[in-house]
Amino acid sequence: MKKLVIATRKSKLALWQSEYIKEQLNKHYPDMEIELETFSTKADKILDVPLAKIGGKGLFTKELEIALLNKQADIAVHSLKDVPVEFEEGFKLAAVTKRFDPRDAFLSQNYDSIENLPQNAVVGTTSLRRRMEIKMLRPDVVLKDLRGNINTRIAKLKAGEYDAIILAATGVQKLQIEDEVNYFVPVSTEDMTPSMGQATLGIETLDNKELIELLSVLHDDDAHIESTIERDFVRVLEGGCQVPIGIKATLSEDKKSVKVDAIVGMPDASEYIQDSMTVDVSKFETVGKEMAQKFIQKGAKELLAKAEKVAFQ
Template sequence: MKEIKIATRKSILALWQSEHIKARIEAQHKGVKVVLEGMKTKGDVILDTPLAKIGGKGLFTKELEDSMLKGETDIAVHSLKDVPVVFPEGLKLAAICSREDTRDAMISEKFAKFSDLPHGAKVGTTSLRRKMQLLIMRPDLEIISLRGNVQTRLRKLKEGEFDAIILAMAGINRLNIKAEVAHIYTFGFDEMIPAMGQGALGVEARDEKKILDEISFLNDETAVIETTIERDFVSVLEGGCQVPIGISARLKGDEISIDVIVGLPDGSEFIKDSLKVSKDKFQSVGKELAHKFIEKGAKELLKRAEEMA
């Protein structure tokens, strides 16, 4: 291929991610030109409604997928945590790149640690997963919906609308915003379990051999192993990207540490587990763990969670 067109959202983070993949492809394949085609998704346009209330899957991917299916673009670069586990016919998840820091972080102008937040503090996040885990730790907090890109969220924090906001460490690192904020507190996995695929970039592509061959080099073995477990778990539970499910798989040597939580957005009920498995179990453990959670009532919890949202 002489030219590869990348469908991308226009947010600063999305453009960074697409530029990063563009540079890697052009470095790998001399003579291949990579072009970015910016577009808006439903999730970018509707900013006055919490994501869970908009409903549907693929809020940040559908328009990009449509452009690939029409042949207008060839690939799309996503934050893997925003990518549904089922793809439209003709498209596939072609590459999973090496992961950034997978953890969540609290950003604040006044408070250095999560435990420093005063009673009734206002914390900004739209994620039901984050809301659930914040309220499990601190039921007194006032969790307020916060939409928009990273810069918009930081502006609202600095203007005093929130005592703290929650962001992914991956976005903080990729956009190099540490110098712009007073305090960053990184949550441990025992405090807040990340979303499936958090910290990884996923490259979606048309299911055509010439395209898939060009980008297969982007795959990172560790990221593939970890996110396979995470996405398998969510797939069996039939949970979308906006439901309160946290799952983190971390490979070290030949051992994988897994933390998982499913519950209600208000933190009043949840199922949680931690385990370690050998690396060779990665293709089955996500599904097996999901079935154990279903036996404990996870599907009923998620159904109630959607009604509450």
């Protein structure tokens, strides 16, 4: 293959991620011409409505998939947490990359932690999962929707619209803008369980054997194990991208076992189900489904249906 076109969103973070993939491919295929083609998705265009209300599968990915079908691009680079767990016929998740920092991060101009926020502080996030987990840590805080790209969100914080905001740590780190705020504090995954696939990139293509083989150089085995568990959990729960689900699989240092932490609940944390388990790594293809079944027996599907109704009010 002499030329490869990458479909990407136009945000600074999306462009960083696509440039990163281009750089990795160039290391393996120095003679290949690789270029980026930018597109706007529904999530980029509608910025005045919470994501849950315009949600559904493919919120960040649909337009890039259309570009693949129309032969405008060969591959699409996504944040894996935005990639639906079920693909339409003809599409493939060709590779998942090495995981960056999976934690959420606390950003503030005046306070150094969630614990040290004043009573009834205003905290910005649109993620229903983050809303739930913030409320578990600080039931008193006032949650306010926060849309836009990372730079826009930080600008709103600095303008005084929020006492603090919660973002994915990896996005801030990739753009090297930690110093834009006085306090940038990654939050332990024990305190806030991330979204499935958070901090991993997913490479989507049409079902093309030659292209998938070419992209295998991007595939990371550790990220594959962790993301398989996380995506299986969400798939069995039929949760999608816009309900309060946190799921994090973590390989042990010796890579012999994997710990899985999960939580589902209401956005206000009035009800939630939380559990963890550690299994031999050989079980990574089944443990996500098994854990989801445990949650279903505890009433997770009914709880998520209630949470979804709240999200669409």
